[in-house]
Amino acid sequence: MKGLFGHKEHLVRVGALFMAGVAAFLVLQALMIPKGFGAYGHYRPGAMDDSRARPLAYAGRAACVECHSDVWEVLQKGKHAHVRCEGCHGPLARHAEDPSAGKALKPDPKVLCARCHQESVARPASFPQVDVAGHSGGEVCTSCHKAHDPLEQGAAR
Amino acid sequence: MSDERTLRREFLFRSGGFLLLTGAAGIAWDALASGEPEKAPNYRTTDHWWAMVIDVEKCIGCGNCVRACKEENDVPREPMYFRTWVERYHVPGGDIEHPQVDSPNGGYDGFPERYRKDDGSKSFFVPKMCNHCAESPCVQVCPVGATFVTPDGVVLVDKTYCLGCRYCVQACPYGCRFIDPRTRTVDKCSLCYHRITRGLTTACCEVCPTGARMLGDLKNPKDPIHEFLRTHQVQVLKPQMATHSKAFYNGLDGSVR
Amino acid sequence: METVLQGVQGYIYPNEVELQWSLLIVLYPFITGLVAGAFILASLERVFRVEAVKPTYRLALLTALAFLLVAPLPLQLHLGHPERSLEMYLTPHTSSAMAMFGFVYLWYLMAVLLLEIWLDYRREIVELARSRRGPLGLAYKALTLGSFDVTQEALSADERASFVVTLIGIPSAFLLHGYVGFIFGSVKANPWWSTPMMPIVFLFSAIVSGIAAVMLLYMATTRLRGHEIDMRCVDTIARYLFYAFVVDFSLEMLDLIHRIYEADESFRTLDFMVKTQLYLPHIVVQIVLGTLLPLGLLAMTQLVALTERARRGVYATAGLLTMVGIFAMRWNVVIGGQLFSKSYLGYTTYKLEFATQEGLLVAVALLILPFLILWGLVRLLPPWAESGDATEARPAA
Numbered sequence: 145m146k147g148l149f150g151h152k153e154h155l156v157r158v159g160a161l162f163m164a165g166v167a168a169f170l171v172l173q174a175l176m177i178p179k180g181f182g183a184y185g186h187y188r189p190g191a192m193d194d195s196r197a198r199p200l201a202y203a204g205r206a207a208c209v210e211c212h213s214d215v216w217e218v219l220q221k222g223k224h225a226h227v228r229c230e231g232c233h234g235p236l237a238r239h240a241e242d243p244s245a246g247k248a249l250k251p252d253p254k255v256l257c258a259r260c261h262q263e264s265v266a267r268p269a270s271f272p273q274v275d276v277a278g279h280s281g282g283e284v285c286t287s288c289h290k291a292h293d294p295l296e297q298g299a300a301r
Numbered sequence: 302m303s304d305e306r307t308l309r310r311e312f313l314f315r316s317g318g319f320l321l322l323t324g325a326a327g328i329a330w331d332a333l334a335s336g337e338p339e340k341a342p343n344y345r346t347t348d349h350w351w352a353m354v355i356d357v358e359k360c361i362g363c364g365n366c367v368r369a370c371k372e373e374n375d376v377p378r379e380p381m382y383f384r385t386w387v388e389r390y391h392v393p394g395g396d397i398e399h400p401q402v403d404s405p406n407g408g409y410d411g412f413p414e415r416y417r418k419d420d421g422s423k424s425f426f427v428p429k430m431c432n433h434c435a436e437s438p439c440v441q442v443c444p445v446g447a448t449f450v451t452p453d454g455v456v457l458v459d460k461t462y463c464l465g466c467r468y469c470v471q472a473c474p475y476g477c478r479f480i481d482p483r484t485r486t487v488d489k490c491s492l493c494y495h496r497i498t499r500g501l502t503t504a505c506c507e508v509c510p511t512g513a514r515m516l517g518d519l520k521n522p523k524d525p526i527h528e529f530l531r532t533h534q535v536q537v538l539k540p541q542m543a544t545h546s547k548a549f550y551n552g553l554d555g556s557v558r
Numbered sequence: 559m560e561t562v563l564q565g566v567q568g569y570i571y572p573n574e575v576e577l578q579w580s581l582l583i584v585l586y587p588f589i590t591g592l593v594a595g596a597f598i599l600a601s602l603e604r605v606f607r608v609e610a611v612k613p614t615y616r617l618a619l620l621t622a623l624a625f626l627l628v629a630p631l632p633l634q635l636h637l638g639h640p641e642r643s644l645e646m647y648l649t650p651h652t653s654s655a656m657a658m659f660g661f662v663y664l665w666y667l668m669a670v671l672l673l674e675i676w677l678d679y680r681r682e683i684v685e686l687a688r689s690r691r692g693p694l695g696l697a698y699k700a701l702t703l704g705s706f707d708v709t710q711e712a713l714s715a716d717e718r719a720s721f722v723v724t725l726i727g728i729p730s731a732f733l734l735h736g737y738v739g740f741i742f743g744s745v746k747a748n749p750w751w752s753t754p755m756m757p758i759v760f761l762f763s764a765i766v767s768g769i770a771a772v773m774l775l776y777m778a779t780t781r782l783r784g785h786e787i788d789m790r791c792v793d794t795i796a797r798y799l800f801y802a803f804v805v806d807f808s809l810e811m812l813d814l815i816h817r818i819y820e821a822d823e824s825f826r827t828l829d830f831m832v833k834t835q836l837y838l839p840h841i842v843v844q845i846v847l848g849t850l851l852p853l854g855l856l857a858m859t860q861l862v863a864l865t866e867r868a869r870r871g872v873y874a875t876a877g878l879l880t881m882v883g884i885f886a887m888r889w890n891v892v893i894g895g896q897l898f899s900k901s902y903l904g905y906t907t908y909k910l911e912f913a914t915q916e917g918l919l920v921a922v923a924l925l926i927l928p929f930l931i932l933w934g935l936v937r938l939l940p941p942w943a944e945s946g947d948a949t950e951a952r953p954a955a
Binding site: 382383388400401402403404406429438441442445446447464465466474479480 | 562563569570571572573574575576578579633636637638639640642643645646648649650651653654655656657660741744745746747748895896899900901902903
């Protein structure tokens with residue numbers, strides 16, 4: 145063994161050590177890379193599934209209409225047709241899943257209506273907005289407006 | 302069995318089978334279109350290329366989107382972590398280089414009135430979110446591949462892989478990323494990936510009362526986004542960054558940052 | 559909520575309230591800069607045959623190693639999940655400067671610095687392996703890699719190999735710290751960072767800080783050992799420090815003038831920041847105290863004949879000011895780059911804490927640690943011969 149590389153033996157040893165290190169690293173890398181990594185790009189494909197696995201909080205209007213088609217009938221005809229249910233009633237996926245489990249809250253009209261319709265300089269001029277306090281004279285909005293059909297015949301005019 | 306009967310039987314089986322399958326496919330497609338997740342399991346990423354249209358002319362700053370997003374995606378309520386937020390711009394005298402901008406708690410509780418009418422200025426709301434850039438700088442700088450663009454165009458975060466080095470937060474020109482203090486990893490708008498892959502729309506679009514936010518699928522020829530992009534003057538934020546952002550803004554003023 | 563928003567001026571994107579990269583990330587380029595700079599000084603002797611700085615050769619290498627070993631620590635402490643940091647080696651994203659830097663670091667540590675030190679110290683290692691007993695003896699034996707050949711031929715082979723390693727080492731050192739500069743300079747979203755000059759500015763300021771550090775360490779350790787400081791050595795180092803500093807300062811001024819002249823969309827925001835929040839760290843500490851003053855002092859030693867004692871005093875002062883100035887430069891780049899909003903409409907503040915994972919206490923500890931390691935290394939591999947003069951124990955080439 146001695147004298148194989150003459151006086152450069154120690155240099156060869158250090159070189160071999162280095163190579164061994166690189167080899168060990170490559171083995172480690174092969175063993176520890178997450179399964180499927182790189183299949184679609186530089187990431188773990190399981191991450192897409194992880195992102196898809198999140199539970200729903202909002203059910204989506206279609207789910208509401210399944211049971212509450214009567215409300216949908218009213219909504220369709222009025223000015224709030226494009227306002228989806230959960231925009232006012234909050235997240236209802238649990239309720240849609242099991243109606244007895246999570247009850248839908250009836251939003252407080254004193255707070256809800258003004259949130260969109262309180263007049264503001266920054267709101268587009270074409271959007272229906274009023275100075276709520278002056279307009280209502282202290283009355284709650286629903287005393288004149290039906291939430292699902294706010295400008296129904298004869299109302300608030 | 303006679304040949305005739307065999308043929309008839311075969312015909313019945315085949316046509317019956319065909320009708321059944323078509324019917325099933327039809328139901329599945331309807332389910333997908335109307336957003337009934339359980340009945341539409343066949344989501345193929347390569348069939349979609351997601352984008353978002355934000356119509357500044359329609360936003361009323363109600364904050365529904367901010368609240369819904371936090372609810373749907375379990376975003377920390379306090380103090381300042383947002384997957385989406387709304388900004389209010391007030392441009393005095395048309396000086397687009399010096400807008401006054403505010404976003405009180407990201408618009409979560411709406412906007413207290415601050416500006417007067419007829420003061421020679423213009424004001425408007427601008428919703429912000431992850432732009433799901435096709436050439437995303439945040440993806441480029443991630444050292445390990447914990448953030449990436451999916452084949453259907455959504456930029457996601459792999460929470461089990463993220464180191465929390467925050468390089469991507471630095472690299473995002475739009476300020477849409479943050480560190481979730483609970484997981485100590487990065488978080489950001491995922492375009493409600495768990496919803497859109499089930500045929501639903503994003504939480505923010507679901508609750509937007511004016512249609513200021515519209516999810517779009519650029520690969521779907523029937524998607525209204527194509528018509529919209531064709532008929533409106535749209536822009537992206539910070540186009541000079543060449544991130545190929547897929548959040549298209551209609552009515553974007555020059556003062557918007 | 560109110561406390562979080564304290565110090566916010568104007569409009570910032572809501573997610574920008576807290577800074578992402580803290581004092582530890584300021585510390586990191588400072589430390590790696592010292593590594594690169596110390597190594598460049600060592601290579602002055604080895605490759606460019608500047609004989610005068612020979613007394614500092616080994617000390618410079620050991621200093622580089624001590625700091626290089628500490629360098630990953632601020633990063634680990636900063637990560638949200640340090641236990642996942644191996645991922646950077648398992649699945650490095652080749653488009654990420656941060657990921658590729660992991661390999662540059664590893665390369666530099668293994669193939670350059672450790673190899674260089676081993677080659678230079680091999681004779682002593684063999685001697686100590688033969689003479690020492692106990693665990694220390696075992697350590698030395700392990701370091702010999704089983705080869706006890708210290709004949710003239712073997713040592714000549716070492717010398718040649720060492721030359722090659724240093725030759726590779728110089729661009730590697732440039733890469734090591736240039737990369738850190740690139741990590742910042744390539745972020746197009748941040749106008750304070752985004753410039754092609756960043757790697758170069760970082761590198762030259764690293765060289766300046768490294769040279770100053772070795773000069774100070776040499777003077778301090780020589781004094782502590784009760785020996786005479788080799789003035790020819792120190793004068794030469796100071797001269798190189800001066801040259802490097804002139805280049806570094808010119809580069810920084812070029813960047814500044816360029817920014818002021820072009821005055822792009824970010825200029826007003828940055829200008830305001832420099833004149834207000836960054837006034838103390840940038841104008842006062844980095845530029846006046848940390849650059850102009852030491853440059854003036856060093857220039858003075860080149861132009862005016864001073865006594866040895868006076869020169870030592872000037873060098874020590876200039877060296878310390880330089881270190882402070884370069885640290886301030888890192889602070890101004892890292893922290894400064896996060897104080898303004900990407901909306902260019904507002905600013906936030908950096909709330910430095912004291913006893914937290916990324917607080918002041920940890921930063922100070924991380925700055926002290928390399929000196930402790932250096933002390934250990936000096937004990938293990940003495941850079942100077944026992945008998946008096948601080949010359950290295952290599953035979954002349």
